[in-house]
Amino acid sequence: MTRSIPAKARVVIIGGGVSGCSVAYHLAKLGWSDVVLLERKQLTSGTTWHAAGLIGQLRASQNMTRLAKYSADLYVKLESETGIATGMRQNGSITVALTDERRQEIYRQASLARAFNVDVREISPGEVKELYPHLNVADVKAAVHLPLDGQCDPANIAMALAKGARQNGATIIEGVKVTSVLEKNGRVTAVVCEQKGERFTIETENVVNCAGMWGRELARQSGVTLPLHACEHFYVVTEAIAGLSRLPVLRVPDECTYYKEDAGKMLIGAFELEAKPWGMEGIREDFCFDQLPEDFDHFAPILEMAVNRMPMLETAGIHTFFNGPESFTPDDRYYLGEAPELKGYWIAAGYNSIGIVSSGGAGMALAQWMNDGEPPFDLWEVDIRRAQPFQKNRAYLKERVSETLGLLYADHFPYRQMATARGVRRSPLHEHLKARGAVFGEVAGWERANWFAREGQEREYRYSWKRQNWFENQREEHLAVRNGVGLFDMTSFGKIRVEGRDALAFLERLCANQIDVEPGRIVYTQMLNARGGIESDLTVTRLSKTAFLLVVPGATLQRDLAWLRKHLRGEFVVITDMTAAESVLCLMGPRSRELMQKVSPNDFSNDAHPFGTAREIEIGMGLARAHRVTYVGELGWELYVSTDQAAHVFEVLEGAGQDVGLKLCGLHTLDSCRIEKAFRHFGHDITDEDHVLEAGLGFAVRPEKGDFIGREAVLSKREKGLTRRLVQFRLADAEPLLFHNEAIVRDGEIVGTITSGNYGHHLGAAIGLGYVPCQGESEAEVLASTYEIEIAGTRVKAEASLKPMYDPRAARVRV
Numbered sequence: 001m002t003r004s005i006p007a008k009a010r011v012v013i014i015g016g017g018v019s020g021c022s023v024a025y026h027l028a029k030l031g032w033s034d035v036v037l038l039e040r041k042q043l044t045s046g047t048t049w050h051a052a053g054l055i056g057q058l059r060a061s062q063n064m065t066r067l068a069k070y071s072a073d074l075y076v077k078l079e080s081e082t083g084i085a086t087g088m089r090q091n092g093s094i095t096v097a098l099t100d101e102r103r104q105e106i107y108r109q110a111s112l113a114r115a116f117n118v119d120v121r122e123i124s125p126g127e128v129k130e131l132y133p134h135l136n137v138a139d140v141k142a143a144v145h146l147p148l149d150g151q152c153d154p155a156n157i158a159m160a161l162a163k164g165a166r167q168n169g170a171t172i173i174e175g176v177k178v179t180s181v182l183e184k185n186g187r188v189t190a191v192v193c194e195q196k197g198e199r200f201t202i203e204t205e206n207v208v209n210c211a212g213m214w215g216r217e218l219a220r221q222s223g224v225t226l227p228l229h230a231c232e233h234f235y236v237v238t239e240a241i242a243g244l245s246r247l248p249v250l251r252v253p254d255e256c257t258y259y260k261e262d263a264g265k266m267l268i269g270a271f272e273l274e275a276k277p278w279g280m281e282g283i284r285e286d287f288c289f290d291q292l293p294e295d296f297d298h299f300a301p302i303l304e305m306a307v308n309r310m311p312m313l314e315t316a317g318i319h320t321f322f323n324g325p326e327s328f329t330p331d332d333r334y335y336l337g338e339a340p341e342l343k344g345y346w347i348a349a350g351y352n353s354i355g356i357v358s359s360g361g362a363g364m365a366l367a368q369w370m371n372d373g374e375p376p377f378d379l380w381e382v383d384i385r386r387a388q389p390f391q392k393n394r395a396y397l398k399e400r401v402s403e404t405l406g407l408l409y410a411d412h413f414p415y416r417q418m419a420t421a422r423g424v425r426r427s428p429l430h431e432h433l434k435a436r437g438a439v440f441g442e443v444a445g446w447e448r449a450n451w452f453a454r455e456g457q458e459r460e461y462r463y464s465w466k467r468q469n470w471f472e473n474q475r476e477e478h479l480a481v482r483n484g485v486g487l488f489d490m491t492s493f494g495k496i497r498v499e500g501r502d503a504l505a506f507l508e509r510l511c512a513n514q515i516d517v518e519p520g521r522i523v524y525t526q527m528l529n530a531r532g533g534i535e536s537d538l539t540v541t542r543l544s545k546t547a548f549l550l551v552v553p554g555a556t557l558q559r560d561l562a563w564l565r566k567h568l569r570g571e572f573v574v575i576t577d578m579t580a581a582e583s584v585l586c587l588m589g590p591r592s593r594e595l596m597q598k599v600s601p602n603d604f605s606n607d608a609h610p611f612g613t614a615r616e617i618e619i620g621m622g623l624a625r626a627h628r629v630t631y632v633g634e635l636g637w638e639l640y641v642s643t644d645q646a647a648h649v650f651e652v653l654e655g656a657g658q659d660v661g662l663k664l665c666g667l668h669t670l671d672s673c674r675i676e677k678a679f680r681h682f683g684h685d686i687t688d689e690d691h692v693l694e695a696g697l698g699f700a701v702r703p704e705k706g707d708f709i710g711r712e713a714v715l716s717k718r719e720k721g722l723t724r725r726l727v728q729f730r731l732a733d734a735e736p737l738l739f740h741n742e743a744i745v746r747d748g749e750i751v752g753t754i755t756s757g758n759y760g761h762h763l764g765a766a767i768g769l770g771y772v773p774c775q776g777e778s779e780a781e782v783l784a785s786t787y788e789i790e791i792a793g794t795r796v797k798a799e800a801s802l803k804p805m806y807d808p809r810a811a812r813v814r815v
């Protein structure tokens with residue numbers, strides 16, 4: 001039946017898979033009227049219909065766990081709410097480890113899940129056998145059991161969400177293809193669509209791209225970056241196996257497989273290490289409930305392992321060999337939020353084969369985000385603003401997703417780097433660093449030296465949940481920064497120039513610190529949201545009366561640009577991304593002044609170049625702007641050098657550095673030094689849900705300067721008092737690896753998680769940061785408790801401090 005297409009809507013959701021249905025359901029539940037969902041063919045006909053439907057709550061981070069738990073809880077009640085049988089059953093799940101490393105990973109995830117009240121138990125191989133009698137457990141080292149995990153019928157979950165949405169007033173129309181999204185002045189104005197060859201326009205200010213594997217090209221038409229690409233995903237379903245009882249979902253990540261028993265048949269799916277990207281030439285117009293040709297050779301090694309793991313499969317007949325396309329992203333995380341390029345263009349897509357368990361929570365979070373204008377909690381890890389414009393390149397995507405499908409079940413080691421699609425963004429110093437032993441990691445496409453190998457040392461990571469093979473390299477680099485001088489290439493910093501008649505007023509409105517300082521001064525500040533949460537962590541350097549340079553982490557550049565542009569209110573301001581124009585060389589350590597003085601005729605004394613100032617200097621035969629700031633807690637200068645002169649400046653520093661023991665240092669050392677000094681890192685220790693005062697950054701907030709975004713929230717928090725505080729921890733046992741997400745235990749009770757951790761080579765211990773609730777408690781009371789950190793199920797004593805354990809009075813920085 002053809003349904004009439006409305007002329008207007010408050011929102012048009014594009015795509016009738018589980019993602020679109022969930023967004024429609026949650027918006028309608030929030031009371032949004034005129035919610036319209038358009039599906040090009042039939043609901044679920046893209047990817048949802050062939051999903052395996054596993055509902056697993058064990059996720060890599062706290063908020064992903066929170067969202068997965070939300071989905072599980074929602075799906076349990078959906079059937080009674082809508083009358084549609086969802087097939088949801090909480091038969092539990094088991095994940096087994098076949099290696100010691102995997103045991104560490106699943107035990108760490110279990111600790112994290114417990115911090116969020118997810119019911120999870122570590123179980124022995126014997127207990128696995130009791131729960132799963134068909135399993136060969138001879139080489140099983142460990143396992144975790146989540147009794148409230150389960151499985152569902154994915155298509156019916158989507159149908160139930162659609163029905164729930166309709167019950168709350170949403171309009172869902174099938175057989176309508178969206179052909180374009182119209183915009184005016186940078187804001188969505190309408191959606192153009194086709195139904196049976198006829199063209200319609202729906203006026204709207206909001207669209208949600210839930211178009212799955214069609215999403216990238218649809219977004220591209222509107223200038224929106226949505227980097228995802230389809231890959232073939234394989235599973236087999238056996239014939240009914242006699243005597244098969246109800247079984248929990250089983251995951252054997254070390255063999256890339258998952259197992260789902262349904263109606264006496266067994267479904268065996270795989271995330272093989274090298275995937276097959278699909279749809280490079282586009283997707284056929286009539287694609288609907290389609291599948292791809294089987295590829296038995298590709299699946300055979302998986303099946304062989306499965307038969308060894310579950311010997312009864314040897315005699316089971318194969319009922320279905322299934323191959324269907326699913327969307328994968330460059331970092332295996334999905335996308336939510338408003339596209340930075342276009343106001344009113346929202347995204348919920350790229351689910352990396354975990355769309356069913358993700359969509360319930362993601363739909364809720366996106367609906368609240370659209371409703372309130374801000375996400376309900378920190379969603380940075382799935383925020384669309386992390387996508388880099390270059391990532392829509394199809395050659396890049398094709399290469400990268402061939403890896404990310406398999407990474408779903410690979411060991412998620414700390415510091416693990418992608419092996420594919422590397423080298424897209426490089427500093428002008430890349431070859432210099434490579435020739436000197438740099439081992440690179442990647443952030444936002446940038447290649448960055450993470451550590452420097454010694455001559456003759458293997459230039460590869462050896463990953464582990466313990467100290468990794470670069471630990472000693474990091475120690476030497478770290479101690480050089482603390483006792484001598486180290487040089488970091490930080491060209492990946494995002495650099496944003498804000499200039500114009502109203503630049504000062506604009507930045508004063510957005511930043512919590514005072515920006516009206518003398519030209520040449522550098523201000524450390526945050527941009528806050530109305531709740532006092534931290535949207536951006538940056539330095540602002542006043543270059544002249546009307547020009548400012550904002551320096552932000554490389555990973556947050558797109559987010560920060562979007563935040564600035566979103567808050568323009570007609571001011572005369574030009575915002576320019578200058579990242580590629582300047583390299584940054586950071587010279588840090590007590591001997592940095594001595595070295596600067598060797599390579600430059602300028603005066604680097606405290607009087608001539610005090611902390612927190614920027615000066616143009618001569619260096620070698622070139623020029624630089626020397627910023628006296630530090631992220632490692634030492635005397636030092638960040639040298640901003642035009643990219644054409646970067647190699648020259650590097651060579652000059654390196655040559656003169658021989659006499660003072662200059663050491664090249666990598667990002668791992670930057671991190672270990674800043675953690676000793678308790679300097680916060682955006683995305684880990686500080687996010688948009690962390691109040692600036694609770695993050696301990698009150699020293700950079702000036703409510704007395706006048707109005708700025710978040711001021712009310714700062715004043716209110718000052719009056720009402722803090723409810724949590726960011727605390728620094730030092731482990732009593734020097735051995736365990738502190739990374740992030742380990743549970744914080746206060747007086748025997750889990751109260752939070754470590755937000756970032758590393759080894760403090762000066763302090764001689766693993767150091768971490770994390771929030772502790774403190775309603776009405778004084779600092780002394782917070783510190784009077786006993787603390788432990790739970791690492792892979794083992795609790796380790798920890799010392800707590802509210803002041804940096806390294807150089808608490810910042811004497812070294814201003815020396």
Ligand SMILES: NCCCC(=O)O
Pocket residue numbers: 051052053054055056251258269353354
């Ligand atoms: N689509 C398969 C889901 C795999 C998992 O939940 O582990």
